[in-house]
Amino acid sequence: MARRPQYNVDEVxxxxxxxxxxxxxxxxxxxxxIARTGFNRRGFYLEFGSKQQFLYQVLEHYQxxxxxxxxxxxxxxxxxxxxxxxxxxxxxxxxxxxxxxVNTVTELGFDDKQVKSIGRHYxxxxxxxxxxxxxxxxxxxxVRADINIEATALQLCNYVQGFxxxxxxxxxxxxxxxxxxxxxxxxxx
Amino acid sequence: MARRPQYNVDEVxxxxxxxxxxxxxxxxxxxxxIARTGFNRRGFYLEFGSKQQFLYQVLEHYQxxxxxxxxxxxxxxxxxxxxxxxxxxxxxxxxxxxxxxVNTVTELGFDDKQVKSIGRHYxxxxxxxxxxxxxxxxxxxxVRADINIEATALQLCNYVQGFxxxxxxxxxxxxxxxxxxxxxxxxxx
DNA sequence: AGGTCCTAAGAACAGCTGTTCTCTAAGGAT
DNA sequence: ATCCTTAGAGAACAGCTGTTCTTAGGACCT
Numbered sequence: 001m002a003r004r005p006q007y008n009v010d011e012v013x014x015x016x017x018x019x020x021x022x023x024x025x026x027x028x029x030x031x032x033x034i035a036r037t038g039f040n041r042r043g044f045y046l047e048f049g050s051k052q053q054f055l056y057q058v059l060e061h062y063q064x065x066x067x068x069x070x071x072x073x074x075x076x077x078x079x080x081x082x083x084x085x086x087x088x089x090x091x092x093x094x095x096x097x098x099x100x101x102v103n104t105v106t107e108l109g110f111d112d113k114q115v116k117s118i119g120r121h122y123x124x125x126x127x128x129x130x131x132x133x134x135x136x137x138x139x140x141x142x143v144r145a146d147i148n149i150e151a152t153a154l155q156l157c158n159y160v161q162g163f164x165x166x167x168x169x170x171x172x173x174x175x176x177x178x179x180x181x182x183x184x185x186x187x188x189x
Numbered sequence: 190m191a192r193r194p195q196y197n198v199d200e201v202x203x204x205x206x207x208x209x210x211x212x213x214x215x216x217x218x219x220x221x222x223i224a225r226t227g228f229n230r231r232g233f234y235l236e237f238g239s240k241q242q243f244l245y246q247v248l249e250h251y252q253x254x255x256x257x258x259x260x261x262x263x264x265x266x267x268x269x270x271x272x273x274x275x276x277x278x279x280x281x282x283x284x285x286x287x288x289x290x291v292n293t294v295t296e297l298g299f300d301d302k303q304v305k306s307i308g309r310h311y312x313x314x315x316x317x318x319x320x321x322x323x324x325x326x327x328x329x330x331x332v333r334a335d336i337n338i339e340a341t342a343l344q345l346c347n348y349v350q351g352f353x354x355x356x357x358x359x360x361x362x363x364x365x366x367x368x369x370x371x372x373x374x375x376x377x378x
Numbered sequence: 379a380g381g382t383c384c385t386a387a388g389a390a391c392a393g394c395t396g397t398t399c400t401c402t403a404a405g406g407a408t
Numbered sequence: 409a410t411c412c413t414t415a416g417a418g419a420a421c422a423g424c425t426g427t428t429c430t431t432a433g434g435a436c437c438t
Contacts, residue, residue, distance in 0.1 A: 004385085004435075004436085005384095005385070005386095006385080022300070023299065024213070024215065024295075024296040024297070026213065026216050026296075027297070027300065029425065030425065030426055030427085031424095041388080041427080041428085042385080042387085042388095042428085042429085043385075043386080044427095050426080051425095051426065051427090102295060102354050103295040105357055105358065106213075106291060106295045106296065106353075106354060107213040107292065107296045108216070109358070110211045110212065110357075111211070111216065116357075123355070147371070148367075150367070151367045151368060151370055152371045154364050154367050154368040155368040158348060158351035158365075159347060159348060159351055161353075161354035161355055162347035162348055162351030162352075162354075163347060164295075164350075164354065165353065166312070168295065168298045168299075168308075169308050169309050169312055178339070178343055179343035179346075181337075181340055182336070182337060182340035182341045182343065182344040183344050186376070187375070192404050192415050192416090193406085193415080194415065194416095195415075196415095218395065219395070219396055220395085229416050229417065230397080230416090230417085230418080231398085231415075231416070231417085231418095232415070232416075233397095234396095234397065235415095239396080240395095240396065240397090
């Protein structure tokens, strides 16, 4: 045996999230990725193969470590409370930064079918989570019984993507929180 | 005098919208821009100076010729009808394509302050339009009188940005229309 | 301690990108 | 018809980008 790697793949992926958020995929250059992740070129290509395949792993890491913090609330499925908790958490995650998944879809969605597919699965996951919570919320009479669950879930999904964009433009204001109140208020029973 | 240019700046800008929508800013290369716009390199740099300044002009053109088709409905200010018309038109514009302004903000928003500024102005413009229409709608008792106008306008703005993202991922389905019904329904008086 | 395997650092490379330059000829003015 | 300005096509260029290769040194095992 010989020396062991000094880098930690998880730390590399975490730092890469920041880099891609700042510059996009095509705007992020290998020199910066190497420098900021504390990686080295040889190891990088041994580990990931290419910049593009690296992106896929970063996206997966982003979903597991960042987005999951919000989505786990939906998976708890405690009705309206879970939805409210999801939005609160999600806003905290994207405020001032945006969402790496959304940014990647808007940048590469046409050229890269895999990115598009990842994006679709993400939306599906969200929709399923919302539908579950809405069903539970109706059971417990937390929301109006006459809402169309599927349409409302789509509405909420759409809303989430909006935050990802507005989050980049919104400064320190509480625009996002205000908008969420207007969104969830009318649903309540 | 001598020869006149064979290209038409408006046509060039219109074709460029497509190119940037497909590949993003950094992903769109000059060779394709030159080839598809029927432009020539020399004329391009005489006319626009650089790829980046070209982008700003394309964005302006995009707002004037594409987004304005939707926003003009808000400027009509006929209350809820205008808002409904806006969404219908906007969905048609971004379905299967996305929004160039949103794509550019998510790709370059951190590095390019001018792009960020353009994005902010766009959101402000939307918000003002929505507020005007909501005020009118309340006057005419088209929506519930107890809504918070500012918060609802923010909510609608956010929604618009969501469509820009979902529009890329949604295929030929009517997800977007369904979601809009769920959005505007609860507002109605 | 010494040998050996494998890592870190970065030089090197080929291809690409945005931009500039050259040269030819189109076409309006006279 | 001729001149002369300027557009068009693309060659040329410098700098950059992703990727590979070289080299020197570090750490684990015996």
